[in-house]
Amino acid sequence: MAIGDPFQILLILGVLAVILIWGPQKIPELARSIGKARKEFDDASKGLMQPTSSSSTTVSTPDSLIDTAQKLGISTQGKTRQEISDEIVRLAQK
Secondary structure, three states: OOOOOHHHHHHHHHHHHHHHHHOOOOHHHHHHHHHHHHHHHHHHHHHHHOOOOHHHHHHHOOOHHHHHHHHOOOOOOOOOHHHHHHHHHHHHHO
């Protein structure tokens, strides 16, 4: 590759423009944020490729709202989460 290659000249001018616009101390921060964004994108893509079973997550994670309601003596059968939450708030206000 010769130094007169148009792509190489554009690349050098682009790097110089970035340094002039943001300054040399800002470039590592920009690179870090680009890397984090790419990692989050890759993680999200993997999550779409490997769907998890909803029943396994429900069983493994305890529901603190239902636990709290049961400790307070509130029946949770046949109620939505919002109804349970409303009852807890009403009981707390008394």
